Amino acid sequence: MRFISSQALVAIVASLLLSSVASAEENWSDDDTPIVPQVLKITNLLRTLDLSKPLVREITSAAVLNIVQEDVHEYYFPVDQAYTANLAHISAENRKTKEALEVTKDPEFVDSDFQYYKIKLASPLKPGEKVQITVKTSLTNMIRPFPTHVGQFERQQFVFFGNPFALTAYPAVKQKTTVITPSSVLEVHEHPPDGEVAVKNNQVILGPYNDLQALEHGIFEIQYQLTGPVQHIRHLRRDVEVSQWGSNLAVEEHYNFINKGAELKGHFSRIDYQRNPMGVRDGNAVLAFQTQVPKLARDIYFRDEIGNISTSTLSAQPDHVLLTMKPRFPLFGGWTTTWYIGYNAPLDGYLRHIPNSDRYVLKVPVYVPMKETSYEEVDIRVVLPEGAKNVKVHVPYEVESIEHSTTKTYMDSVGRYTVSIQAKNLIEEHAQDMLIEYEYSSVSYLTKPLAAAALLMAIFGSSMVLSRLDFRIGGSTLKN
């Protein structure tokens, strides 16, 4: 571990700044050239790596200079192929104007090592001009507990391996990485160890580095303490059922949970737990989950495969109801459980009728995430009323697949139009609304009562026929 005083740090940074300007051009080599057009140069880059939560968030702010003689329209952001599965969310904005920029996964610029994300600049960058772009990425499953097992009341530690340099598609004149951890840093190593590492309370400053090539790679390792669970939903199934007849939106969510924190050493001891209720906060057990349900939700339930779980509480918040779900047992590291919740809500808040047409627009959240929780697989099923057709689905971000099918449920004759959406690796940032537009004629309103009437008629008709049949042996003469 290296401890460098702040004065020394300032001195080093200053000297590096001076030297970097001179050597910028010479460091260029052709070995590892990015496949994207080299039309830009990064003059200064600040990267913040936030490890204070189980989900790793990285903010890269780059000052970009156009070095060619024509306008540049996009900026490319590389992501190591090894981490594409971990990348849950990416967004970009103009640092000055805070204007969000469109980010797309580029199908052209991709090789075995890197996937490039195309960030469309708000306005074309004229030759010689500069712009500051901030790219925010959220990564899941990046940290691993070390030691792998901790006791019931022991604080767990995590290890993070990463690149000390910000990965860029363009050469950078100057860059610096700040790593933020929740509490004091235990240990930092950098390979090769020639870089600058400064540790200050819960911050580690790597760099500044001067005149780095594009796609510069290195490795650093940090061990730090992070209390609390690492909440991970292995699978979430969310069913949304729209009933225009009952003006009701029924929501049911099935969770499959695992605590990815350090596993429990030995076994759980109830007596220690009861005698030291505060101590458990140092450990990584989940005692309760919190989620939001709509303000007007009714019939809220919290169950699992073997029945109702009685330990849930509701508390009204200004714009929603906070549902606190206490699982049957505290969930220590490595422990799993499943549960499901559901409720009914009035449809008015979610459905809009497009005037002078048969079309309706349904606006519902894609899903309602819990805080600091990663969702590995999410299946969303939206069941539209029977008779809905010409369905258009708009999901605000890229998902694995959107499928269309039919579901048959209570009193259905032809089945209900169902939209199934599969998504992977979602986090809080994905809590956005999706839009589903469909056509539902007023005639369709009548199908249900007609079907019910037909069924009752069939029952009465068959009972009429049956009651008139005579099964007696010996004919009807016996009746007299």
Place this chain on the structure above:
Amino acid sequence: MSAETTSTVARVLKPTILILIAVVAIASRLFSIIRFESVIHEFDPWFNYRTTQHLVKNGFYEFWNWFDEKSWYPLGRVVGGTVYPGIMVTSALIHNVLHFFNFPVDIRNVCVFLAPMFSGLTAFSAYLLTKELKDSSAGLLAAAFLGVAPGYISRSVAGSYDNEGIAIFLLVFTFYLWIKAVKTGSAFFGLLTALFYFYMVSAWGGYVFITNLVPLHVFTLLLMGRYSNRLYVSYSTFYAVGTLLSMQIPFVGFQPTRTSEHMAALGVFGLIQLFAFAELVRGYVSPKQFKTLLRSGIVAVGAVSVVGLTLLSLSGVIAPFTGRFYSLYDTGYAKIHIPIIASVSEHQPTAWTSFFFDLQMLIFLFPAGVYLCFKELKDEHVFIILYSVFASYFAGVMVRLMLTLTPVVCVSAAIAYSTLLDTYLEKSEHVLASNLKGIQAQSSVTDTPASNTPATTTTEAKAGGKKAAGKGTPAKTVTKAAESESKTHAKTHSDKKRYPIFNWDSRAMVIVQLTWFLFMFAWHCTYVTSGSYSSPSIVLASRQADGSQVIIDDFREAYYWLRKNTKEDAKVLAWWDYGYQMAGMANVTTLVDNNTWNNTHIATVGKAMATSEEVSYEVLRQHDVDYVLVLFGGVIGYSGDDINKFLWMIRIAEGVYPKEVKEVDFFTPRGEYKVDHEATPTMKNSLMYKMSYYRFAELYGGNAVDHVRGARMPAEGPTLSVLDEAYTTENWLVRIYKVKDLDILGRDLKDATAFEKGKVRKTSLLKRK
């Protein structure tokens, strides 16, 4: 009101009342759902639920051939061949029909609501049965009684998904069909009886009651000299078809021809053939010759059957009565010979109070009803008398057989009650006069001589009518008319012997009192149902000092922990009571469960619990046990815990391992069963004691009191060296222990634990320095 409007009103009222009765019957069984949730109760229902899930998921063929390797490890269980599949097939059928019509009802809800739904049907069949015995107003009363009688509710509340839930309906309906068959002599009703008997066989082991009661009825009628072609047709149809059908259930198999329980039915079948033959012969020979023939015939047949039966029993072709059956004769039998049966609380003899508790006013109306049956004494009344005598006996022997008594009590009480009402609510003298006129008119038409007992007159008239119809003589129409006349005036007929009361004051006194009884009955039934029979027993509810309800959900907490956080094929050893629940809720492999088919295996589990750590560790290793689960109620005062059941474990284990487990060693010299510092060394060293009280003393800083047994525990609690505490629930109700692996250095686990403890002490000393 004219007679016609009355009958029209009655035609509308009857179905309405019946529907309302069904609604009340269903509604009064829903207490537990409203209070708790839609969940399967108790122990056995969990097995039925699990098999139903299997059936729904994998289809009938897979269910029929299901070998369940998750129970009775390592033996396994052939489920398809060892269950009464009736209830599972019924719910799967309902489930599939609903799903076919796009009603995606969860199978759990089908199972939970099955028993209440069937109780509605039971009430309806009670109506039908009583209508055959008296009239429809008695029928309505019987339906109402049976709908809410606690004796039946005890086994059919929502969530009590057990065989009895549908079996009582089948029992009553089969009896109704049987009476109908005997009355009409129709092969159609005989066949229906056989079909419902088959359904009953597929649903409950209690079918043996029908198997014996119906032949007994026939036999009694034969003894009373009431042989008739009706009886012959109905019994022959019923027995032939019913027996063949019942043999299709793998669990029953060849029992109807090979066990003593079924021999009575076979014997009566033979007897009635002989009777029929004798009747036939009688028509062709002179009375004198017939007498000789009959005498020699009886002697010959009697000798042959006695010798045959003895030989077959001795050679083992016919199995002797089973232990469970013996325990019905001698209540002390089970305790000595089969402790496993005696250890079940529902197999204990009934306390007299529970008759009143379960049946309230019906219990004193019941004998009156039986007396009224004696007064009538038609064929069907003989049946009710026999049913009440035998059911009363069985209900006195075993608590759970209260269930078979309840229907007949309701039926006879309804007869008694409605007779009282008939007597005290007779409309007016005017009606009586018109009735008398009717009787006179009738006697002028019928040429049958007036008899003292109107009952026999009717039957004879009917029999005569049948004969005439068969021959097709001109007399046919006349007799037919007479018969129908006697039918419509059946009521008026009996009026001849009734003495209606017309004083308004005596009327009022009796009627008000009877009504008051009805109110009390309804109140009592609701009270008992809500208080005693509506607890799901997997969730406990208690009240805090401020009156707020606390739900104790430790069982599910432990089971769900096992389900989610142990490896897929974890084997869990626990006492057999929890086997079904563990399989259903925790989805783990169990060693023993509530299907107590292998006494040795259960005794082995008892031995593991009752012996010292070293001995039981061997048992645990031999059976690949991963976890051991015990119930401990000492913290919250739950009296049904394992320490209280421990004596039964010891007794059962002693039966098989008399050298290793001795009951006397668990009692103090003064003969007391103690768990505190007076506990015997054997007790203190037993695995059960150690698991129950492990670290219990620490909970109260050395002043622990076991709230169940009111015992102050020693400050130094037991130590464990072959097990690790794996999980204890919030209220300590369920404690789960992990069986340690063998020591990696090959040491004895006791030494290893001691060494590790010593090491810990040493390091802590070092740290302090």
